[in-house]
Amino acid sequence: MNWKPVQRELASPVAAGASPAELTHEDIDRAADRLRVNRARAAKRLRPLWLLWLFVGPGVLVFLGENDAPSMLSYATTGARYGIGFFLPIIVVPFAMAFVIQEMTMRLGAVTHRGHAELIFDRFGKFWGTFAMADLVLGNFLTLAMEFVGVRAGASYFGVRPGVAVGLALVVVFAAMLTGRYWTWERLALALAALNLLFIPVALMAHPPWHAVSGALVTWSPLPHGRALDVLVLIMSDLGATVTPWMVFFQQSAVVDKGEQPRDITIGRVDTLVGMGLAAVCGLAAALAATPLFLHGMSAAAFQRGEFAQALRPWIGNVGATLFAVGLIEAGLLAAITISASSAYAFGEVLNVGHSLNWPVRKAVPFYLVLMGSAALAAGLVLIPHVPLVAIALVVNVLAALEMPPVLVFLLMLVNDRELMGDQVNDRGANFAAIAVVVILVLCGLAYAGAMLVS
Amino acid sequence: MKPEEKNEPEKNAEWERSSEAPTDREELERRPELAAELLEPDQIVAAKRARFGRKPLKSWERGLLWALRIYVIAMQVIVAIAVIRALHGD
Numbered sequence: 001m002n003w004k005p006v007q008r009e010l011a012s013p014v015a016a017g018a019s020p021a022e023l024t025h026e027d028i029d030r031a032a033d034r035l036r037v038n039r040a041r042a043a044k045r046l047r048p049l050w051l052l053w054l055f056v057g058p059g060v061l062v063f064l065g066e067n068d069a070p071s072m073l074s075y076a077t078t079g080a081r082y083g084i085g086f087f088l089p090i091i092v093v094p095f096a097m098a099f100v101i102q103e104m105t106m107r108l109g110a111v112t113h114r115g116h117a118e119l120i121f122d123r124f125g126k127f128w129g130t131f132a133m134a135d136l137v138l139g140n141f142l143t144l145a146m147e148f149v150g151v152r153a154g155a156s157y158f159g160v161r162p163g164v165a166v167g168l169a170l171v172v173v174f175a176a177m178l179t180g181r182y183w184t185w186e187r188l189a190l191a192l193a194a195l196n197l198l199f200i201p202v203a204l205m206a207h208p209p210w211h212a213v214s215g216a217l218v219t220w221s222p223l224p225h226g227r228a229l230d231v232l233v234l235i236m237s238d239l240g241a242t243v244t245p246w247m248v249f250f251q252q253s254a255v256v257d258k259g260e261q262p263r264d265i266t267i268g269r270v271d272t273l274v275g276m277g278l279a280a281v282c283g284l285a286a287a288l289a290a291t292p293l294f295l296h297g298m299s300a301a302a303f304q305r306g307e308f309a310q311a312l313r314p315w316i317g318n319v320g321a322t323l324f325a326v327g328l329i330e331a332g333l334l335a336a337i338t339i340s341a342s343s344a345y346a347f348g349e350v351l352n353v354g355h356s357l358n359w360p361v362r363k364a365v366p367f368y369l370v371l372m373g374s375a376a377l378a379a380g381l382v383l384i385p386h387v388p389l390v391a392i393a394l395v396v397n398v399l400a401a402l403e404m405p406p407v408l409v410f411l412l413m414l415v416n417d418r419e420l421m422g423d424q425v426n427d428r429g430a431n432f433a434a435i436a437v438v439v440i441l442v443l444c445g446l447a448y449a450g451a452m453l454v455s
Numbered sequence: 456m457k458p459e460e461k462n463e464p465e466k467n468a469e470w471e472r473s474s475e476a477p478t479d480r481e482e483l484e485r486r487p488e489l490a491a492e493l494l495e496p497d498q499i500v501a502a503k504r505a506r507f508g509r510k511p512l513k514s515w516e517r518g519l520l521w522a523l524r525i526y527v528i529a530m531q532v533i534v535a536i537a538v539i540r541a542l543h544g545d
């Protein structure tokens with residue numbers, strides 16, 4: 001019985017298929033996931049909700065994962081240093097830019113069933129692929145280290161020693177990956193990601209003047225005062241807190257590992273949109289939560305790490321400060337899980353070895369070794385005395401934003417490649433939006449470089 | 456809406472009621488042909504061993520990639536300067 005919907009035309013010459021005898025453990029797991037999708041599609045009641053439950057994952061995880069410890073601290077610094085004004089829309093608008101990017105990423109993964117690193121190596125060769133991987137490795141490693149700094153900072157509010165906090169965070173990262181099943185890993189990560197919403201009650205406890213918030217979001221004012229370089233660093237930092245290379249690599253690989261297909265693109269878009277919306281609200285909440293520091297004339301310079309929770313306690317109370325610290329720990333933990341997964345996926349794709357969370361550890365040793373090794377190395381860096389973590393923390397988001405334009409150009413070239421994408425190539429609107437994002441990022445980068453050199 | 460999209464839930468429902476429909480992962484393991492049908496042909500791990508071919512880059516594409524490569528390296532140097540300055544308390 002031919003129960004499957006009409007198969008799409010396979011654009012690629014490699015898409016010849018494989019015999020059932022060649023199916024692996026990974027394929028069977030993925031088929032079991034598709035079985036659930038087919039059942040949901042056949043359901044007479046609550047079909048959209050059931051489908052959303054099955055497909056929510058890569059989009060939400062990538063956006064809430066990007067609301068990581070350095071990002072939340074960047075947003076909090078923004079609120080503490082400049083209060084309610086120009087920077088609120090500067091926090092929100094990049095999420096719209098990120099949606100444009102991540103939607104293309106999701107589509108590319110669903111159509112090609114290949115990860116981003118694999119496609120860059122295949123289509124553009126080792127030379128360009130190596131550059132892309134070098135940028136990813138550098139950015140991922142520094143960001144990963146900052147996640148453990150965030151966990152350490154959040155845990156310090158509860159009096160947990162740095163070594164213990166980082167050790168426990170590593171245990172959580174390792175435990176999540178030992179499930180041997182993408183679906184289980186994804187649901188655990190989503191449960192953790194839900195804690196990102198804790199920043200919303202914290203913002204409410206800060207009692208921001210809502211008329212000023214809505215005014216700032218509409219008018220982009222009042223404009224910030226101070227050194228141009230400081231303002232540009234914060235703009236770049238907020239941009240890098242929302243659009244980063246690891247997001248592209250992670251979401252595409254996660255979409256492939258989840259087994260999404262071209263007919264799932266619409267629901268994949270919904271997943272990405274939900275993730276964007278939640279992350280934008282939580283990012284805004286982190287900034288608003290820290291505005292009491294600005295309103296009471298406190299210097300934000302002293303609170304660049306974990307001291308935000310302590311500093312905010314007089315205004316948001318013990319409960320608010322505790323939620324802020326827990327939110328910071330969650331932000332670091334979730335990002336450590338997703339970023340280390342993005343590194344492992346990319347290495348597995350490039351080395352052409354097993355690269356799926358559907359494999360048990362013993363059957364995909366190189367994949368899990370990279371996953372665990374990158375997390376362990378980053379955690380180790382945080383515990384080395386005298387490493388300039390504050391200096392790294394200041395630039396990690398900026399670096400992410402600066403490294404984004406070539407990643408985006410590769411993405412644009414791939415998503416416009418008709419041989420790969422068939423009729424799912426970008427339309428003009430998507431191309432225009434993506435090119436605008438590249439131009440904005442390059443211009444911001446050049447402005448930052450100019451201000452750095454003349455200061 | 457295309458006809459095949461319109462009919463998809465009905466097709467799936469019909470299959471769900473049929474004796475051919477697998478019930479769980481164990482059955483998919485026993486009957487891999489059903490598992491293969493649930494996946495797209497190029498989604499199967501064995502099919503992914505074959506790589507996509509190289510796409511010849513046009514000269515403007517190559518120029519753009521080089522320009523962005525130089526941009527990233529220059530920006531990385533500037534970021535390194537920012538870190539050094541921060542370390543020295545400038």
